[in-house]
Amino acid sequence: MKFERSWIDINLSYFEDNLTELKKHFAPKNNFMQIVKADAYGHGAFQIAQKAIENGAISLGVANAQEGALLRFQGIKIPILILSPSFENEIDTIFKNNLTPSVSTLEFARLLNEKGGCKIHLNIDTGMGRSGFQYRDAKKNITKIKKMKNLEIEGIFSHFSSAENDSKFTEIQIEKFQKILEFCTPKFVHIANSSGVVNSAISQTNLVRLGLLSFGIYADISQKNKLRLKQIMTFKSHISQIKTAEIGDTIGYNQTFVASQKMKFAILPVGYADGYDFMLSNSGKVLYKNTICDILGKISMDMIAFDISHFRDAKVGDEVTLLGDENKQIRADNLVKTFGGSSYELLSQIGRRAKRYFFENGKVIDSSPILRRDFSPNIFSENKLENIIETAIEQRLQSGEIANLVSKNFLQQLFFEKDKNIHYKKKFKHKITLSENSKYTDFYETKTELHFSKKLQNNYFYVACAKDEHDLSKYFLRNDVEYRWILDENFENSFEVVSVKIDNLELLTETKNVDGCIEVKCSHENLQKFVGKEVDFSILTKTYYPKKSHQLAVFINEMTHGIEITLESNLQNVEVIPIFSGKQKFPNIKKYNNKIVVTKNEWILPTSGVIFVY
Ligand SMILES: *Cc1c(COP(=O)(O)O)cnc(C)c1O
Numbered sequence: 001m002k003f004e005r006s007w008i009d010i011n012l013s014y015f016e017d018n019l020t021e022l023k024k025h026f027a028p029k030n031n032f033m034q035i036v037k038a039d040a041y042g043h044g045a046f047q048i049a050q051k052a053i054e055n056g057a058i059s060l061g062v063a064n065a066q067e068g069a070l071l072r073f074q075g076i077k078i079p080i081l082i083l084s085p086s087f088e089n090e091i092d093t094i095f096k097n098n099l100t101p102s103v104s105t106l107e108f109a110r111l112l113n114e115k116g117g118c119k120i121h122l123n124i125d126t127g128m129g130r131s132g133f134q135y136r137d138a139k140k141n142i143t144k145i146k147k148m149k150n151l152e153i154e155g156i157f158s159h160f161s162s163a164e165n166d167s168k169f170t171e172i173q174i175e176k177f178q179k180i181l182e183f184c185t186p187k188f189v190h191i192a193n194s195s196g197v198v199n200s201a202i203s204q205t206n207l208v209r210l211g212l213l214s215f216g217i218y219a220d221i222s223q224k225n226k227l228r229l230k231q232i233m234t235f236k237s238h239i240s241q242i243k244t245a246e247i248g249d250t251i252g253y254n255q256t257f258v259a260s261q262k263m264k265f266a267i268l269p270v271g272y273a274d275g276y277d278f279m280l281s282n283s284g285k286v287l288y289k290n291t292i293c294d295i296l297g298k299i300s301m302d303m304i305a306f307d308i309s310h311f312r313d314a315k316v317g318d319e320v321t322l323l324g325d326e327n328k329q330i331r332a333d334n335l336v337k338t339f340g341g342s343s344y345e346l347l348s349q350i351g352r353r354a355k356r357y358f359f360e361n362g363k364v365i366d367s368s369p370i371l372r373r374d375f376s377p378n379i380f381s382e383n384k385l386e387n388i389i390e391t392a393i394e395q396r397l398q399s400g401e402i403a404n405l406v407s408k409n410f411l412q413q414l415f416f417e418k419d420k421n422i423h424y425k426k427k428f429k430h431k432i433t434l435s436e437n438s439k440y441t442d443f444y445e446t447k448t449e450l451h452f453s454k455k456l457q458n459n460y461f462y463v464a465c466a467k468d469e470h471d472l473s474k475y476f477l478r479n480d481v482e483y484r485w486i487l488d489e490n491f492e493n494s495f496e497v498v499s500v501k502i503d504n505l506e507l508l509t510e511t512k513n514v515d516g517c518i519e520v521k522c523s524h525e526n527l528q529k530f531v532g533k534e535v536d537f538s539i540l541t542k543t544y545y546p547k548k549s550h551q552l553a554v555f556i557n558e559m560t561h562g563i564e565i566t567l568e569s570n571l572q573n574v575e576v577i578p579i580f581s582g583k584q585k586f587p588n589i590k591k592y593n594n595k596i597v598v599t600k601n602e603w604i605l606p607t608s609g610v611i612f613v614y
Pocket of ligand 1: 035037083159192193194195209210211212213
């Protein structure tokens with residue numbers, strides 16, 4: 001961990017402990033949705049989501065489509081519910097990323113239905129007075145939505161307004177919600193936020209939505225008797241200057257603090273722009289050398305001052321804790337009490353400049369984000385590039401701006417727009433079938449079916465079979481060659497192109513012997529009209545493969561998006577050795593009786609592949 005001006009530690013082990021603690025209060029049959037909106041209240045949505053999933057979360061809750069899209073991009077697969085109402089222009093993102101919108105108006109339901117439809121959760125306002133169908137109009141509207149053919153009502157929910165401290169009002173909300181449920185009970189029924197889990201029970205629900213309490217913050221002191229929670233966020237900084245004040249000296253803007261005696265104070269490089277609330281002026285506390293110290297004067301944008309009069313050995317660079325669990329006075333829920341503020345606000349604001357370090361069992365397992373200040377052009381060598389791509393994708397992306405850059409444009413700009421010659425394959429499927437042949441008993445008859453979609457470059461292309469490794473590598477460099485194979489030296493005429501199709505158009509094949517290699521030109525007079533368009537390629541070949549080689553390799557030499565490699569045979573004990581570059585080095589491998597399938601949904605970078613050893 002390098003020296004930071006300020007940083008945040010997120011203790012994922014504490015997070016797990018909090019989940020365990022909360023689960024004790026779940027009503028029977030209740031699963032949980034982890035709320036990760038606003039970057040999981042400033043804790044890092046991706047890492048929190050991952051940990052929550054490991055601990056049984058069946059879905060995630062976000063504030064808007066953008067937050068959901070980012071999680072999808074980072075590889076999160078479980079259902080994601082958008083808690084707030086969405087706008088029409090976000091529907092595209094919702095569909096593309098398989099997000100579940102909540103529906104609070106008939107107009108929005110209609111739009112979703114018209115544009116193709118999806119699963120939805122109905123939001124019912126039972127007293128929160130925020131989003132959702134007004135309780136009294138709910139039935140009428142639900143009736144209309146039920147008729148919309150393209151919408152699947154997968155869930156219905158409401159939201160408590162004061163589950164933490166007003167059981168009467170909560171009870172009224174529950175009763176209203178139950179009335180609606182008599183009329184509509186889809187697969188998921190949910191109303192409780194984390195305080196609702198602890199303070200109320202409703203038998204019809206099967207899902208709870210965990211936010212604040214899972215991060216270890218109490219929403220009300222009464223909860224301390226029922227639960228032991230640990231604040232998972234620690235916010236720290238280093239002293240950047242030490243000075244003394246004489247009687248009458250003032251500290252900070254507008255002279256709100258006046259020294260009444262000689263004192264010593266320290267400056268921290270953290271202010272309200274870092275999310276440390278301005279309202280903590282003259283009232284906040286920090287923990288220094290295990291002692292609580294007072295904030296002096298107003299919080300500035302980038303600095304604060306605190307009292308170190310009692311320390312003889314204070315020095316620049318010393319660590320100071322602004323938020324944490326080590327001392328209850330610097331817990332978020334206690335700090336905000338000094339000014340009547342909200343823990344939700346404090347947490348979700350913290351760390352606009354701070355890097356987060358994620359701890360598990362005392363060890364750093366991840367960090368984020370890569371701020372732009374971390375990039376410096378002169379270390380940007382080719383070699384570093386791959387590292388940066390990998391890390392950038394792995395790490396939580398702080399802002400919509402960076403997320404967008406990486407997710408949408410990065411691969412395209414790097415590999416596509418800057419170099420129009422590079423085209424990538426999508427939906428790549430490579431199926432190999434080995435079978436016995438009565439004539440050539442030393443060989444497997446090998447059928448290869450290749451499917452992918454790609455932009456067609458020309459009105460012809462080649463399938464080639466090289467006589468040796470040297471020629472094979474030449475074929476790899478030719479971008480008019482769509483499939484290559486290597487001839488078995490002991491076996492002439494062992495390569496045959498059975499059929500080649502473009503979007504179901506059967507192409508003409510013309511076989512030529514070029515320097516001992518076989519080149520099959522595939523073309524058709526009608527192919528010209530497909531040039532420049534995304535088309536489906538289907539190439540079927542038949543070859544013979546020597547049994548004695550005991551291994552069969554499939555290599556991917558171009559960038560592809562998504563891949564499926566299948567080997568079908570009667571062989572016993574086939575071992576699969578995947579060699580993948582890029583972020584996910586270990587793709588999913590499924591074994592069936594006589595079939596092995598390697599699947600991958602992500603970008604596959606050259607040179608990747610699979611070796612089947614038999
Ligand atoms: C934020 C939010 C939650 C989580 O609430 P906590 O009080 O943090 O547990 C649950 N449901 C909805 C609809 C929310 O917006």
